[in-house]
Amino acid sequence: MTGLSLALTGFVLMLVGIFLRMPIALAMAMTGFFGSWYVMGTPNAPMSQLKTLTYETFSTQSLSIVPLFLLMGQFATRTGMSAALFRAASDWLGHRKGGVAMASVGACAGFGAICGSSLATASTMGQVALPEMRKRGYSDTLSTGVLAAGGTLGILIPPSVILVIYAIMAEQNIVKMFMAALIPGVLAALGYILTVALYVRLKPDSATTAPRVPMQDRLRTLAATWPVIVIFGLTMGGIVGDWNWAKPGAQALFTPNEAAAFGAVATGLYGILAGRLSLAGFKEAILETAKATAMIFFILLGADLFKGFLALTRAPDLLATWVAGAGFAPIMVLLVMLLAYLLFGCVMDSLSMILLTVPIFLPVIEVLDFGMSPEETAIWFGILALIVVEVGLITPPVGLNLFIINGVARDVPIARTYAGVAPFILSDLLRVGLLVAFPAITLWLVGVVF
Amino acid sequence: MAQNPLERRIEGAARAMAYGGGLVLCAMAATTVVSIVGRMFTGMGLGPVPGDYELVANGCALAVFSFLPYCQLKRGHVTVDILTSRFPKRIEAFLGFLGDVLISVAAVVILRQLWFGFGEKFPYGSDTLRDRLGMGYKPFFPETTYELQIPVWILYGLALVAALLFVIVALYTVWRSFTWVLQGQEDHA
Numbered sequence: 001m002t003g004l005s006l007a008l009t010g011f012v013l014m015l016v017g018i019f020l021r022m023p024i025a026l027a028m029a030m031t032g033f034f035g036s037w038y039v040m041g042t043p044n045a046p047m048s049q050l051k052t053l054t055y056e057t058f059s060t061q062s063l064s065i066v067p068l069f070l071l072m073g074q075f076a077t078r079t080g081m082s083a084a085l086f087r088a089a090s091d092w093l094g095h096r097k098g099g100v101a102m103a104s105v106g107a108c109a110g111f112g113a114i115c116g117s118s119l120a121t122a123s124t125m126g127q128v129a130l131p132e133m134r135k136r137g138y139s140d141t142l143s144t145g146v147l148a149a150g151g152t153l154g155i156l157i158p159p160s161v162i163l164v165i166y167a168i169m170a171e172q173n174i175v176k177m178f179m180a181a182l183i184p185g186v187l188a189a190l191g192y193i194l195t196v197a198l199y200v201r202l203k204p205d206s207a208t209t210a211p212r213v214p215m216q217d218r219l220r221t222l223a224a225t226w227p228v229i230v231i232f233g234l235t236m237g238g239i240v241g242d243w244n245w246a247k248p249g250a251q252a253l254f255t256p257n258e259a260a261a262f263g264a265v266a267t268g269l270y271g272i273l274a275g276r277l278s279l280a281g282f283k284e285a286i287l288e289t290a291k292a293t294a295m296i297f298f299i300l301l302g303a304d305l306f307k308g309f310l311a312l313t314r315a316p317d318l319l320a321t322w323v324a325g326a327g328f329a330p331i332m333v334l335l336v337m338l339l340a341y342l343l344f345g346c347v348m349d350s351l352s353m354i355l356l357t358v359p360i361f362l363p364v365i366e367v368l369d370f371g372m373s374p375e376e377t378a379i380w381f382g383i384l385a386l387i388v389v390e391v392g393l394i395t396p397p398v399g400l401n402l403f404i405i406n407g408v409a410r411d412v413p414i415a416r417t418y419a420g421v422a423p424f425i426l427s428d429l430l431r432v433g434l435l436v437a438f439p440a441i442t443l444w445l446v447g448v449v450f
Numbered sequence: 451m452a453q454n455p456l457e458r459r460i461e462g463a464a465r466a467m468a469y470g471g472g473l474v475l476c477a478m479a480a481t482t483v484v485s486i487v488g489r490m491f492t493g494m495g496l497g498p499v500p501g502d503y504e505l506v507a508n509g510c511a512l513a514v515f516s517f518l519p520y521c522q523l524k525r526g527h528v529t530v531d532i533l534t535s536r537f538p539k540r541i542e543a544f545l546g547f548l549g550d551v552l553i554s555v556a557a558v559v560i561l562r563q564l565w566f567g568f569g570e571k572f573p574y575g576s577d578t579l580r581d582r583l584g585m586g587y588k589p590f591f592p593e594t595t596y597e598l599q600i601p602v603w604i605l606y607g608l609a610l611v612a613a614l615l616f617v618i619v620a621l622y623t624v625w626r627s628f629t630w631v632l633q634g635q636e637d638h639a
Binding site: 018019020021022023024025026029030047048050051052054055058059060061063064067068071253254257258260261262264265268283286287289290291292293294295297298299347348349351352397398 | 465468469471472475476478479480481482483485486503506507508509510511513514515516517518520521522524526527528529530531532533534542545546548549552553556559560563564566567570605606609613
């Protein structure tokens with residue numbers, strides 16, 4: 001068998017396993033393990049690799065940022081920051097038609113700035129914003145749809161766990177990736193707000209208006225969001241710039257790992273000092289972090305084995321050479337890949353998808369000429385992939401955010417949530433088109449800072 | 451939730467180990483913050499915590515190892531249920547059972563290979579004893595971390611404890627999902 005067909009066989013078998021409910025991490029690990037065995041004729045190499053691979057994967061310097069960001073997000077969900085953000089946003093926007101839905105988007109964006117996970121953002125904001133929207137007579141369709149969509153801002157707006165993992169796989173600078181995600185993230189929030197505005201114009205009875213809140217109160221509730229502003233400012237502001245103090249230009253205060261550690265400590269301390277983080281809440285935060293961390297690192301371990309097998313087959317190189325030689329238009333190749341992400345996103349979780357596809361897609365993207373430097377191309381592709389993968393979180397049938405919101409609003413039939421999220425998916429797709437057409441939107445801020 | 455004593459004990463052990471890992475994680479974060487503060491006042495006789503980078507990296511590894519049992523106990527590993535949720539409940543439960551079996555196999559392989567890895571780092575013991583335990587040749591010098599010179603075998607040893615609990619919990623989940631198959635559908639993990 002040639003390398004390419006071998007890799008393809010492995011890939012297909014892995015997908016069969018995944019669809020038969022095999023844990024994804026395990027499907028990757030087994031494909032990697034047995035594939036390497038097949039190529040080398042003996043299981044000795046992957047076996048002896050495993051003597052140190054597990055420990056070394058788990059102790060990878062750049063990965064220690066992941067549990068720290070997860071812990072920070074867990075603390076943040078338990079310290080009332082989400083409620084403060086929502087209160088402020090709804091005081092400023094709530095009087096407009098559909099304003100509370102817009103405020104939910106704003107609050108999700110704000111929460112995304114201290115939490116790197118979409119699911120945590122969706123569930124936290126769902127608990128805060130859903131009751132309020134219902135109290136004010138917003139339709140179930142709009143209120144569940146906007147929260148499911150708003151949740152994806154958790155991962156688009158830095159910090160973002162998936163972006164960290166993409167950066168590590170693509171060997172890109174994490175800080176640059178975060179910078180690149182910022183403007184697309186803000187665009188996403190604005191797009192969602194615009195979607196709400198159009199939606200309530202087309203369906204006027206899906207939302208209500210309310211009297212304006214006096215400016216004094218608005219300023220007071222805005223001021224109450226200071227912990228979010230301070231923590232985001234310090235963690236994300238602190239990593240911008242160069243880490244080499246001898247060089248001129250912007251100086252970073254921390255490395256990204258240090259920023260994550262600082263963020264976790266600051267969020268936890270704030271919770272304790274403000275009396276919001278009880279011992280029970282703290283323990284719960286630890287257990288949730290434990291579950292998510294172990295899940296992610298187990299997948300990373302599987303992906304390591306899978307990547308080893310792919311490298312043995314040389315399939316990524318072969319594929320890249322073939323695509324480059326076949327003379328496809330680069331933009332068409334990119335669109336096909338994004339379409340594949342969209343389709344798979346309907347059934348798979350975002351992290352696994354990134355881990356499975358980046359080793360195959362990125363080498364292909366890197367040999368194509370998009371008129372950018374290799375680094376810029378990798379950053380741009382990463383942001384596009386992240387957004388498209390996140391669309392999967394809100395597309396039926398397996399959009400996890402939809403289930404999370406459905407779990408918060410148990411009496412709303414899931415079909416209504418599906419209908420509610422559709423306009424936001426449209427807004428996502430338009431944004432992807434915009435970012436594909438104008439890479440500068442993504443790359444401009446990176447260029448300014450570095 | 452956990453009814454019989456065995457279940458309660460396993461749940462308790464997995465939880466305790468996850469809390470332990472959580473404390474390691476908090477300690478890592480705190481060390482890093484102390485290190486940042488120390489570095490800011492370098493001119494005034496303070497300094498960064500020595501070896502902060504390797505403390506964080508190895509702390510992370512130990513935390514992750516100690517999180518594995520709890521994650522498995524709670525069925526925290528991602529699966530794609532879109533297709534199988536349309537199958538009859540018993541078949542769905544059976545596929546879940548297969549998943550737990552495979553996780554257990556993986557847990558055993560991880561533990562076994564980690565033990566060999568430990569043997570390669572552990573510089574003590576007579577040749578006969580090492581031979582009997584499958585630890586391989588004694589290393590010529592004990593490998594240590596770069597800055598703090600922590601012997602790596604200590605870290606591997608701690609990871610082994612967690613990997614062992616992972617195997618125990620995984621085997622327990624096999625039994626649990628087997629009872630679910632008999633019962634005809636899955637319970638709450």
